[in-house]
Amino acid sequence: MKTSQLFTKTSKTAPADETSRSAELLLRAGYIYKEMAGVYDFLPLGMRTLQNIIQVIREEMNALGAQELTMSTLQSKAVWEASDRWSDEVMDVWFKTKLNAGGEVGLAPTHEEPFTRLMKSYISSYKDLPIYVYQFQNKFRNELRAKSGIMRTREFIMKDLYSFCIDRKQHEKFYEEVAKSYARIFDRLGIGDKTYRTFASGGSFCKFSDEFQTLCEAGEDIIYIDKESGIALNEEVLTDENLENLGIKRENLTEHKAAEVGNIFTLGYKYADALDLNFNDESGKRQKVFMGSYGIGPSRVMGVIAEMLSDDKGLVWPEEIAPYKYYLVGLGEEGNKKAAELHDKAPELVFFDDRDARAGEKFADAELMGMPYRVVISDKTLANNQVEVMNRKTGETKLLTLDEFEHKLV
Amino acid sequence: MKTSQLFTKTSKTAPADETSRSAELLLRAGYIYKEMAGVYDFLPLGMRTLQNIIQVIREEMNALGAQELTMSTLQSKAVWEASDRWSDEVMDVWFKTKLNAGGEVGLAPTHEEPFTRLMKSYISSYKDLPIYVYQFQNKFRNELRAKSGIMRTREFIMKDLYSFCIDRKQHEKFYEEVAKSYARIFDRLGIGDKTYRTFASGGSFCKFSDEFQTLCEAGEDIIYIDKESGIALNEEVLTDENLENLGIKRENLTEHKAAEVGNIFTLGYKYADALDLNFNDESGKRQKVFMGSYGIGPSRVMGVIAEMLSDDKGLVWPEEIAPYKYYLVGLGEEGNKKAAELHDKAPELVFFDDRDARAGEKFADAELMGMPYRVVISDKTLANNQVEVMNRKTGETKLLTLDEFEHKLV
Numbered sequence: 001m002k003t004s005q006l007f008t009k010t011s012k013t014a015p016a017d018e019t020s021r022s023a024e025l026l027l028r029a030g031y032i033y034k035e036m037a038g039v040y041d042f043l044p045l046g047m048r049t050l051q052n053i054i055q056v057i058r059e060e061m062n063a064l065g066a067q068e069l070t071m072s073t074l075q076s077k078a079v080w081e082a083s084d085r086w087s088d089e090v091m092d093v094w095f096k097t098k099l100n101a102g103g104e105v106g107l108a109p110t111h112e113e114p115f116t117r118l119m120k121s122y123i124s125s126y127k128d129l130p131i132y133v134y135q136f137q138n139k140f141r142n143e144l145r146a147k148s149g150i151m152r153t154r155e156f157i158m159k160d161l162y163s164f165c166i167d168r169k170q171h172e173k174f175y176e177e178v179a180k181s182y183a184r185i186f187d188r189l190g191i192g193d194k195t196y197r198t199f200a201s202g203g204s205f206c207k208f209s210d211e212f213q214t215l216c217e218a219g220e221d222i223i224y225i226d227k228e229s230g231i232a233l234n235e236e237v238l239t240d241e242n243l244e245n246l247g248i249k250r251e252n253l254t255e256h257k258a259a260e261v262g263n264i265f266t267l268g269y270k271y272a273d274a275l276d277l278n279f280n281d282e283s284g285k286r287q288k289v290f291m292g293s294y295g296i297g298p299s300r301v302m303g304v305i306a307e308m309l310s311d312d313k314g315l316v317w318p319e320e321i322a323p324y325k326y327y328l329v330g331l332g333e334e335g336n337k338k339a340a341e342l343h344d345k346a347p348e349l350v351f352f353d354d355r356d357a358r359a360g361e362k363f364a365d366a367e368l369m370g371m372p373y374r375v376v377i378s379d380k381t382l383a384n385n386q387v388e389v390m391n392r393k394t395g396e397t398k399l400l401t402l403d404e405f406e407h408k409l410v
Numbered sequence: 411m412k413t414s415q416l417f418t419k420t421s422k423t424a425p426a427d428e429t430s431r432s433a434e435l436l437l438r439a440g441y442i443y444k445e446m447a448g449v450y451d452f453l454p455l456g457m458r459t460l461q462n463i464i465q466v467i468r469e470e471m472n473a474l475g476a477q478e479l480t481m482s483t484l485q486s487k488a489v490w491e492a493s494d495r496w497s498d499e500v501m502d503v504w505f506k507t508k509l510n511a512g513g514e515v516g517l518a519p520t521h522e523e524p525f526t527r528l529m530k531s532y533i534s535s536y537k538d539l540p541i542y543v544y545q546f547q548n549k550f551r552n553e554l555r556a557k558s559g560i561m562r563t564r565e566f567i568m569k570d571l572y573s574f575c576i577d578r579k580q581h582e583k584f585y586e587e588v589a590k591s592y593a594r595i596f597d598r599l600g601i602g603d604k605t606y607r608t609f610a611s612g613g614s615f616c617k618f619s620d621e622f623q624t625l626c627e628a629g630e631d632i633i634y635i636d637k638e639s640g641i642a643l644n645e646e647v648l649t650d651e652n653l654e655n656l657g658i659k660r661e662n663l664t665e666h667k668a669a670e671v672g673n674i675f676t677l678g679y680k681y682a683d684a685l686d687l688n689f690n691d692e693s694g695k696r697q698k699v700f701m702g703s704y705g706i707g708p709s710r711v712m713g714v715i716a717e718m719l720s721d722d723k724g725l726v727w728p729e730e731i732a733p734y735k736y737y738l739v740g741l742g743e744e745g746n747k748k749a750a751e752l753h754d755k756a757p758e759l760v761f762f763d764d765r766d767a768r769a770g771e772k773f774a775d776a777e778l779m780g781m782p783y784r785v786v787i788s789d790k791t792l793a794n795n796q797v798e799v800m801n802r803k804t805g806e807t808k809l810l811t812l813d814e815f816e817h818k819l820v
Contacts (some may be wrong), residue, residue, distance in 0.1 A: 097507040
C-alpha cells in the first residue's frame with residue numbers, strides 16, 4: 001500500500017469528546033471514524049487490523065474443531081420469549097423495531113436462543129454430540145453510556161462460540177480446552193502477559209464463570225490478583241467464602257483496573273430447557289443438551305491493544321495484527337526510487353510513504369500509525385547497500401543489507 | 411471436511427412455505443436456515459459458498475483500485491435528514507429504533523449518506539480525487555413481502571462501492587471500468603452467459619442507470635433483449651423515445667423474466683449537494699464532488715446461482731464458488747481407507763462422506779449438495795489404481811489414475 005493510494009490522512013488533533021487514548025490515536029491515525037456516540041466505522045487500516053485479529057481467533061477456533069457459520073441480526077420475538085429474555089426488564093440492552101408486514105423484531109444482543117433453536121433441527125441422538133459452532137457477527141446493545149472509543153460501543157463485532165454436549169463431564173473437558181485456546185489467542189495478540197483468567201459471577205447458570213481480564217487503566221472492571229498462585233477474581237466475587245474455598249488470603253491480593261477481553265460460561269440446561277433441545281442417549285432415553293458459551297469481541301480487543309501497547313507518539317501494533325509490517329520511507333531521489341521498487345515486491349507487507357513531504361512528517365506518521373518496523377532508505381544508506389530498520393516498540397535501530405531486507409519480503 | 415465433522419444434515423423435504431427452488435434446495439442441503447420470513451442464517455456450507463462469492467467480488471474490486479472498509483449499521487437521523495431520505499414516505503424500507511440514551515436511529519438500507527459525510531473529512535483538494543471505496547456490509551430493508559428464499563430478504567449482505575470524482579468525465583471512465591469488472595465477476599460466478607447489462611431507470615439522478623439482469627424464471631423483473639445488438643432494457647424504460655434513441659426496433663425484442671444481480675448508478679451531485687462535499691480545483695475554486703454507486707448482493711447472487719444452475723437432483727455449483735470441489739465416496743473397506751487418506755491431504759478441497767450409509771444415500775447427497783465433482787473409490791477401482799470422477803453438471807464420468815487425482819489435490 002502507498003500513502004497516495006489510501007484516502008485516509010492522519011491528523012494532529014482528535015475530537016474533543018473522545019477521552020480515551022486508544023480512541024484518540026485510532027481516530028487521528030485514520031483507523032476508525034465516529035458515526036455517533038458508540039458507533040464507529042472501520043477505515044481501511046482499521047479494517048485490516050480488525051481482520052487480522054479475527055483471523056487469529058478463527059484459526060484457534062478451527063483448531064478446537066468448531067464450525068463457522070453466520071446467524072442473522074434480526075431476531076424473532078417468539079424465540080426469545082421462550083427463554084424469557086424478550087422483555088426489556090430482563091434484558092435492558094435490546095434494540096427493537098417493527099416489521100412493515102406486522103410484528104416486532106429485535107437486533108441480536110447475543111445469540112444463545114437462535115443457536116439453541118437451530119440445533120433442534122440437527123441434534124437427535126448422542127451420536128450427533130458434541131457440536132461446537134461459532135460466528136463473527138455484529139451485536140447490538142442499547143447501552144445507556146458508550147465510552148472508551150471502540151472498547152464499549154452500541155454496535156460491535158463479536159466472536160461467539162457455543163458448545164452442545166451430552167453432559168457436564170463432556171462439557172467441562174471442552175470448557176478447559178477453550179480456556180487454553182483463549183490464552184493462546186491473547187498471547188498471539190500481544191497481550192497474553194497482561195491477561196488473567198479471572199473468576200467472575202456465573203449469573204443464573206452456575207457458581208462462577210471465567211472472564212479474561214487484561215490489566216488496563218481504561219478498563220471498567222476491578223480485579224484482584226494473588227501474585228503467588230496467579231489466581232484472579234473479579235471484585236463481584238470477592239467474598240470471604242470464595243477466598244477460603246480458593247485457599248487465598250485477602251492480604252496477598254493486589255487490586256487492578258482491567259478490561260474484559262473474553263468470557264466463557266457454563267450455561268448448563270437453561271436454554272435447552274427453555275427451547276426444548278433434547279437428544280436420545282445410548283439407551284434411547286430423552287436427555288437435555290448441556291450447553292456453554294464463549295465470547296471474544298475483536299473490536300473491543302483492538303481497542304484494548306491500542307490502549308495498552310501505544311505510547312506518547314502513537315499506536316504500536318504487534319506483528320501478527322499490524323495492517324502492514326513495514327512503514328517504508330525513501331529519502332532523496334535514489335532512496336525513493338529504491339523504496340518504490342521494494343514496495344512493489346510486497347505491497348501486502350509494506351506501507352510506502354510516497355508523499356512529497358518532509359522526512360519529519362513521515363517519521364511522525366510512522367510513529368502514529370504504529371507499524372512494527374520503520375524502514376528508511378536514503379542515498380546514504382544506499383551507498384552502503386543498506387536500509388535502516390527501527391523497531392517501533394523498542395526504538396532500537398539497526399542496519400540491514402538490502403539483500404537481508406529483501407529476503408524478509410518474500 | 412468430513413460428514414462426521416459437519417453438524418448439518420440433508421433432508422428429503424423442505425418447509426412447505428418455501429416456493430422457490432433455490433430456497434428449497436439450499437434448506438434441504440443444509441446451506442441455510444430460516445429464522446423468519448426474509449431472514450436466513452448461513453450454515454457452514456452456505457457460509458463457505460457465500461465467502462467464495464465475496465472473495466471473487468473483492469478481488470475484482472481491488473483490481474479497480476478500490477479500498478475496502480466497513481461502515482456501521484446504525485445510522486444517525488441527522489445525516490439522512492440532510493439528503494431528505496430519513497422520512498418513511500421518501501424511503502419506505504427503513505427499520506428504525508430508539509436509543510435508551512435518547513434519540514432515534516435507523517438500520518442502514520444503503521450507505522450513500524454516511525460515505526458522503528465520511529469523505530468530508532478526507533477530501534479537500536482535486537489531488538485527493540478520484541477515491542473509490544467499498545464494503546461488504548449487511549443491509550436491512552423493511553420489505554412488505556420477502557420472497558424467493560435468499561433472493562429477496564429483509565437482511566442481506568451487499569457489496570457497495572462508491573466513487574468520488576472531480577467531474578462527470580472522470581466519473582464516466584470509472585463507471586465503464588466498473589461495468590467491465592461486473593461482467594468479469596458474473597463470468598467467474600458462472601452466470602455470465604445469462605447476464606445482461608440492462609438499461610434501467612436512473613431515478614432522480616440521471617436518465618439511465620445500468621442493471622445487471624440474469625435471465626431467471628424466478629426473477630422479479632421483466633427485461634427486453636434485442637438479440638442482434640445484445641442491448642437489453644428493463645420494461646420500466648421501454649418507451650418509443652428510448653427505442654428510437656438506441657436505434658432498436660420493438661419487433662426485434664424478446665421478453666424475459668430476470669433477476670437483478672447488480673446495478674451501477676451515476677449519482678452526480680445529489681449527495682455532495684445535500685451534505686456539502688466539495689474540493690478545491692486547480693485554480694483554487696470550490697467544486698462539488700461527482701459521485702457514483704455500484705452494488706452487488708452476494709447472498710442474492712448465491713440464490714440466483716442456486717436457482718439457475720440447479721437441476722432436479724439438487725444444487726450445481728461452479729468450481730470457483732463451491733464450498734468444496736470434490737465430494738468423495740469410498741466403497742468397501744479398502745476404498746474407504748484410501749478415501750480417508752486422500753481427504754486428509756486436502757481437507758479444504760475434499761468433502762469426504764465418511765458416514766456408515768448405503769452408497770445410494772451418499773450419491774443422492776452428493777447430487778443434492780452440488781460439489782462440482784463426485785469422486786468414487788471402490789475396491790474395484792483401487793484394483794486398477796483408479797478413481798471414478800463424475801462431473802456434477804454434465805453427468806459425464808471418467809476414470810483417473812490415483813496419481814492423476816492426487817496431483818489435483820496439491
